[in-house]
Amino acid sequence: MTVIVFIGVNVIGNPVEILVPPDADQAERLRVIAQLGLDKPLWVQYLSFLSGALHGDFGKSFVFSEPALQVILQRMPATLELAVCALLLAIVIGIPLGLYAGLKPDSIFAKAAMAGSILGFSLPSFWVGLLFIMVFAVQLGWLPSSGRGETRALLGIQWSFLTMDGLAHLVLPAFNLALFKVSLVMRLVRAGVREVLPQEYIKFARAKGLTERRVVFVHVLKNIMIPIVTVIGLEFGSTIAFSVVTESIFAWPGMGKLIIDSINMLDRPMIVAYLILIVFLFVTINLVVDLLYTVLDPRVRLESEG
Structure with a gap:
């Protein structure tokens, strides 16, 4: 699966084209490419990923700049x-x-x-979901249409079902x-x-x-x-x-x-x-x-x- 994903993402597009602003110059593009490690061959990137994954490190997200x-x-x-x-x-x-x-x-x-x-x-399911929103959220106004609502912590994790607003959402x-x-x-x-x-x-x-x-x-x-x-x-x-x-x-x-x-x-x-x-x-x-x-x-x- 990791091989398929690495090859598939490489084939369908270049993340640099999305992450770098269109008005950026070539030096800025090269800096981002080197920073993300995309200047190396694909097989080197893959082996580097496997090495990190064995130690629990799946790499940093390109978008969030945090561990994925x-x-x-x-x-x-x-x-x-x-x-x-x-x-x-x-x-x-x-x-x-x-x-x-x-x-x-x-x-x-x-x-x-x-x-x-x-x-x-x-x-x-997408049609039923839109129908639910139209009937129960828009027409009747009984339930909220989006979001998670108010949450409450349990064992250090935020949960919606612990509040009435979260249950409604x-x-x-x-x-x-x-x-x-x-x-x-x-x-x-x-x-x-x-x-x-x-x-x-x-x-x-x-x-x-x-x-x-x-x-x-x-x-x-x-x-x-x-x-x-x-x-x-x-x-x-x-x-x-x-x-x-x-x-x-x-x-x-x-x-x-x-x-x-x-x-x-x-x-x-x-x-x-x-x-x-x-x-x-x-x-x-x-x-x-x-x-x-x-x-x-x-x-x-x-x-x-x-």
């Missing part, structure tokens, strides 16, 4: 807050609706929910980001329920006289959780990595908006540091999901012991 990783970590809490809220909405809304649609597929409410999930898959972008996830979780849960209900162990559980609540929540839901946990874990990673559109529409000061600005300015250290951080995040999430398998499914523990 430090700038990204300053924006990370805003993106994490938005992604966690979107994921919680997907779980709280998607799992109950999918469970109901799977248990009572012929009911009008279940059919309406599944029809609504098609809209969640189909509607582009969080609602629209979180719902916009969660729309696709709700539809995905709902359809996944419904498919799992429809697949599990005819199984013999469900019939045996009912034959033993267990209550319907226990059958559903212990025998049905627990046995469909592995694919759901897998998808939710991957979607959490993708939400953090690709919340660019939502953050741009709602002017949310997170990593997504930062990476868009960095790409526009061809800020190579910032782009590479961001992508490496996202790769590390996905690897960590996959590890956590694999560990959750052993909690959810005893057969995984038995196979590992064997």
